[in-house]
Every structure is written in C-alpha cells, then in structure tokens.
Amino acid sequence: MKRIFVFVIFALILHSLASQAPKGGKDQEKTLNYIFEGGSEGYKCFRIPAVITTKKGALLAFAEGRKNGCSDTGSIDLVMKRSTDGGKTWGKLEVLWHDEGNTCGNPSPVVDRTTGHIFLLSTWNLGEDHESEIIAQKSKDTRRVFVLKSENEGESWSVPKEITSDVKLPNWTWYATGPGSGIQILGGRYKDRLVIASDHIEAVTKKYYSHTIYSDDNGETWELGGSTPLDQVNECEVVELSDHRLMLNMRNYDRQMSSRQLAYSDDGGESWKDMHHHESLIEPICQASTLRFDYKGQVYVLFANPADTKNRVNMTIRGSSDDGKSWPMVKQFFPGASAYSDLTPIDRKNIGILYEGGYKSAYQGIIWESVSIKELLGM
Numbered sequence: 056m057k058r059i060f061v062f063v064i065f066a067l068i069l070h071s072l073a074s075q076a077p078k079g080g081k082d083q084e085k086t087l088n089y090i091f092e093g094g095s096e097g098y099k100c101f102r103i104p105a106v107i108t109t110k111k112g113a114l115l116a117f118a119e120g121r122k123n124g125c126s127d128t129g130s131i132d133l134v135m136k137r138s139t140d141g142g143k144t145w146g147k148l149e150v151l152w153h154d155e156g157n158t159c160g161n162p163s164p165v166v167d168r169t170t171g172h173i174f175l176l177s178t179w180n181l182g183e184d185h186e187s188e189i190i191a192q193k194s195k196d197t198r199r200v201f202v203l204k205s206e207n208e209g210e211s212w213s214v215p216k217e218i219t220s221d222v223k224l225p226n227w228t229w230y231a232t233g234p235g236s237g238i239q240i241l242g243g244r245y246k247d248r249l250v251i252a253s254d255h256i257e258a259v260t261k262k263y264y265s266h267t268i269y270s271d272d273n274g275e276t277w278e279l280g281g282s283t284p285l286d287q288v289n290e291c292e293v294v295e296l297s298d299h300r301l302m303l304n305m306r307n308y309d310r311q312m313s314s315r316q317l318a319y320s321d322d323g324g325e326s327w328k329d330m331h332h333h334e335s336l337i338e339p340i341c342q343a344s345t346l347r348f349d350y351k352g353q354v355y356v357l358f359a360n361p362a363d364t365k366n367r368v369n370m371t372i373r374g375s376s377d378d379g380k381s382w383p384m385v386k387q388f389f390p391g392a393s394a395y396s397d398l399t400p401i402d403r404k405n406i407g408i409l410y411e412g413g414y415k416s417a418y419q420g421i422i423w424e425s426v427s428i429k430e431l432l433g434m
Contacts (some may be wrong), residue, residue, distance in 0.1 A: 056239070066235035071249060082189035087389075090136055092120050092420035093125070097147045099116035101134075103234045104421045105162040105408040106399045114399065115136040115209045116145065116409055117162035117175070118421055125418045131158040132400045137197040137209055141401050142423055151203060151212050156405055158184040159215075162253065163233030163251050167273050175203040175212070176232040176251045190228050190256055198223075199231040204274065211372075222253075222268045229256040229263075235292045235344050235397045243299030245323030249274055254289035262286040265305045267293060267324035277312075288316050293324065295417065296378040297354040303327060303356065304345045306338070308339040313337055313364035319377065334429045335382045337364050338375065346398035350428055357431070358382065359396045359408055365415045367394045370410050386431055388424055392417035404428055 087426040091101035105117040115137055122130040133152035136145045152159040163176040169316075179201055184194035200222050201215040223230055223241065237251035249270040250317030256263045265288045269281035288305035296302055301320040315336035318327040336358060342405070356379050362371035370393035373386030388408060394417040397412035405425050413419025 079345070084226070087413065087420070088260060088423050089144055089420040090116050090423045091120070091134070091148075093418065094341060095126050096120070097122075098132075098134075099123055099423050100418060102395065102411060102418060103160055103162060104395055104409040104411060105233060105235050105409060106397045107164045107166055107173065108399045108401060108407075109173065110168055110206045111208055112139075112141075112402065113208050114142050114401065114407065115164065115173070116421070116423065117151075117159040117164060119162070120148075120346070128158065128185050130156050131160050131182070131201075133162060133177055134158045135209065142407055142425055145423075152177065152201075152215055154179065155157070161232045163235060163253075164236055165237035165249050165251060165274075167240060167247075167249060168239055168316065169247060170273055170420075171208070172274060173205040173209055174237075174249065174270075174322050175205075176237065176277075177201050177203065177215070179215075179228060179251070180337075181413050184227060186382055191270075192228060192258060197228065200230060202277065218277050221277050223255070223277070226258045227255040228258050229252070231290060232268075232367050233292070233340060234395065236399065238290060238293055238295055239348075240299065240301075240323060241394075242294055245299070247271075248323050250293050250301065250324045251277075252291040252293040254291060256289075261290045263308070263426070265280065265289060265291040265303055265318070265327075267303070267320075267327075269324050274302060280324040281320065281322075282381075283318050283327050283330055285330050292343070292345045293348050294345040294356055294379075296347070296356070298378075300357070302325075302335075302345075302379055304343060306331065306340060306342055308340060313339070315343065315358075315360075333379070336360070336400075337362055338364050339365050341367055342395040342399045344408075346406070348400050349427070350432070354378070355432075357398055357406065359388075359398055359410070361393045361417075362387075368392055369410055370396065370408075372398075372406075372408065372426075383387055384431060384433065385428065389422070392419075394418065401425055 393412035
C-alpha cells in the first residue's frame with residue numbers, strides 16, 4: 056500500500072513539473088506567425104524574405120518558393136503575399152515568376168514614391184547549374200539579372216525584363232541582387248534615385264565584393280554603381296543617413312572580426328569608401344537588413360540579423376540615432392534558429408520585420424512580426 060501511495064505522489068510531482076515547464080515542439084511553433092511555411096502551398100521550403108510598404112500602405116512580402124527542398128539550386132519560383140491591414144492578415148500566395156525547373160529568386164523590391172510604381176530586381180540561372188559551377192565558369196549558362204514592374208500596388212506584374220548587360224561586368228560570374236529591399240534617396244543631390252544593393256564574384260580571382268545598381272529615370276533603365284574597395288563581403292543592404300550619404304551594410308567573411316562590414320558613399324552609390332568592421336554588429340556570416348526611419352525630427356537607422364558570432368540564432372533589431380556610429384537600442388525578436396530578414400515601416404507608428412526562423416530549423420518558414428516605434432526606442 057505504501058509503495059502505491061509513493062508512486063502516486065511521485066506521479067503527481069512529475070505532472071506538476073511538466074505543467075510548469077515551457078512547452079516545446081509544435082506548441083511553440085503555433086506562436087510563430089508564418090507568412091510562408093515549408094511543406095505548404097506546393098513548396099518544400101521558402102527562403103530569402105523581402106518586404107516593402109507600397110505608396111498607399113499595402114505590405115508586399117516576397118520570397119523564394121523552393122519546390123524540392125531548401126537547396127539554393129533547382130526549381131525555385133519568385134512568390135509574393137499581400138496585406139492591406141498592416142500585416143494582420145495576408146492574401147493568397149501569388150507566383151510572380153516561374154520558369155520550369157530553373158531558379159528565379161533573390162527578390163530585391165523598391166518603391167518609387169513619385170509614381171507609386173514598384174520594381175522587383177531579381178536573378179535567374181538554370182536549375183541544373185550549381186553556384187560552384189557558375190563561379191568556376193563550368194556551368195551551361197550563367198547568373199542573369201532581371202526586373203519586374205508593378206503599376207498597381209503589386210496587384211499585377213510585368214513579364215521579367217533582362218538587364219544583365221547593363222549591370223553586370225563581363226568578368227563577373229556569380230551575382231545576387233539584395234537580397235532584401237532597396238531604397239529611394241530622400242534628399243540631397245541624388246534625390247529620387249532608386250538604389251539596389253547587390254554582390255558579385257570575379258572570374259579567375261574568385262574574389263567577392265558588394266556593389267550597387269541604380270536608376271535615375273524612375274526605374275525605366277538601370278546602371279551599375281560602385282563596388283566596395285575590399286573583397287570578402289557579399290549580401291548587403293543600403294540605407295540613407297541623415298546627411299543623405301549612403302551606408303552599405305555587408306555580410307562579412309573576413310573573420311578577423313565576427314561582425315558586419317560597413318562602407319559609405321557620398322555620390323549616391325556610384326563609389327564606396329571608408330570600409331570597416333563595426334564591432335557592435337556581430338554576425339555568424341549571414342544576410343541582414345537595415346532601415347532608416349524619421350521620428351519626431353530625428354533620423355534613426357535600424358539593423359536586424361541573427362545576433363551571434365557563430366550560429367544563426369537570436370534574431371535581433373538594433374537601433375542607432377547617430378548614423379550607425381553606435382547601436383544602443385537592442386530588441387530581441389526570437390532567440391531560436393533564425394537567418395535572413397528584411398525590415399519595412401508599416402506606418403508612422405510601427406515597424407515590421409519579415410525573417411526566417413523556427414524551433415526546428417532557421418529555414419522552417421518565414422515569420423512576420425511588428426513592433427511599435429515607441430517600444431523600439433524605449434519610450
């Protein structure tokens with residue numbers, strides 16, 4: 056009888072401890088607001104998020120829909136979802152670019168606030184060509200650059216138009232637009248210029264650099280801007296500072312410091328200088344995002360990435376009020392596995408972040424979250 060009593064008491068203690076412990080697995084996943092989730096809507100995996108706010112306030116979330124898995128190679132479509140209520144609900148998945156068996160991706164959207172037109176810069180390669188083969192110039196084709204256009208808030212899109220010869224040099228092999236959103240310069244000598252951050256790899260040397268492309272005619276034509284003075288950087292985003300200079304924020308392979316590299320342009324992205332590491336912006340070698348917003352007369356710059364020196368975990372936003380010299384504002388969004396991201400202003404009071412993450416894997420899906428500016432600024 057005593058044995059039964061002890062067993063019952065022990066079972067009750069275990070039940071009590073289990074009920075108090077944090078729930079994991081599927082229970083935790085339900086708390087994540089997946090806009091795109093792997094294994095659904097005809098795709099094994101979704102990667103490479105980008106998000107913009109249209110002139111009329113709609114949110115457009117872009118991604119790569121990967122048919123057969125999370126590999127960068129193979130059958131990959133450019134897909135989109137749309138929200139007209141600030142991200143509370145999202146419409147059905149739309150396929151913007153499908154080319155049977157081939158790779159259509161690296162979404163990098165930008166809004167022209169003067170016309171309201173939206174341009175989606177992206178890249179293409181044969182699905183059977185691997186990145187290593189393209190770099191070694193042993194592939195059947197190469198990496199090509201295209202632009203899609205919407206004149207109606209993202210409700211419909213043009214056929215992809217190739218601009219490779221305008222923005223890619225002959226001795227470049229691999230090429231990527233973004234990934235993540237571009238900008239339109241707000242003021243100064245280069246006001247209204249559209250700028251997209253990109254990267255490339257040189258033939259023979261196989262060195263990799265970040266660079267920009269831009270348009271001065273409302274997206275009708277695109278030109279090649281400047282490349283970084285040093286290599287060992289690639290995926291990047293560009294942001295406009297308070298004096299209208301541009302800052303390029305780059306994924307860093309030079310592991311003398313496990314942090315992002317920054318460079319600056321005072322000619323609208325036509326050249327880059329003062330390249331350096333910023334020790335506050337730690338990273339595990341991964342894409343990241345950046346955003347400028349103005350609040351009560353003050354310019355702020357945000358930066359989001361998996362804030363860890365080794366692993367893709369801990370999706371965090373940092374904020375700066377001195378053009379990126381220091382980053383005292385810190386807000387963690389998700390402590391678990393996380394990777395690529397993009398930021399957008401939802402309205403005058405809130406910021407949205409679209410990022411890869413999950414409790415099982417960083418590539419489980421693409422998550423949407425929003426935060427008030429006052430909360431970010433600690434007000």
